[in-house]
Amino acid sequence: MLFELGKIWRLLFYLFIFCSVLILLKLLFSVEEKYIAQNITWIPCQDFTIELGMKQIEEYISTWEFHESWLHCTDFLNEEEVEFSKLYHYRTRWSIPTRRKPIPRATACVYFTIQISKVKPLSLPVEVFFIFESTRLVHRPGQSRFREKWLKDIIESKLIMMENIIF
Incomplete structure (x- = not known):
């Protein structure tokens, strides 16, 4: 029983870390996605x-x-x-x-x-x-x-x- 509780806690810990990384990545990339590289209309x-x-x-x-x-x-x-x-x-x-x-x-x-x-x-x-x-x-x-x-x-x-x- 203790062995299985340890597995469950370890699994929950890894799930927490995985979700945290996903949230951080989403925050990082959502900021970059909003920026569009600026340009002008260049002459012929x-x-x-x-x-x-x-x-x-x-x-x-x-x-x-x-x-x-x-x-x-x-x-x-x-x-x-x-x-x-x-x-x-x-x-x-x-x-x-x-x-x-x-x-x-x-x-x-x-x-x-x-x-x-x-x-x-x-x-x-x-x-x-x-x-x-x-x-x-x-x-x-x-x-x-x-x-x-x-x-x-x-x-x-x-x-x-x-x-x-x-x-």
Whole structure:
């Protein structure tokens, strides 16, 4: 009798743990399901200019969620001709200036590429890709959610590196 009561208690314990894990997973994934990666309507290839590309990047960045203390500026870097397309490269530099330190010790960059196809119809929208400095993962608008933590991590790693260098 005691042996069977032990089995029942053990079974109830495992059932409790299993249900707790299911509830936690549901809570975690229900929060993520509610978020939809933001995007904008990108211009057709035929209407593209370097300045308009920069404005569209700024418009896209405005859909990101980040604290108001962050400042950024976007610069056009260069134009690259490849076999089937033209690539336009931009850099958005991020920092958090303060009253005590208006010139930040480190910045974080996001590199955008706007691709204009030479073979697809010009009425199609431009293709846009971006990467964060010191990473290889290529993001596409509307497919990944911006995380402010990525910028903080870049700046933090630069500050740690600078502390270890003796001039």
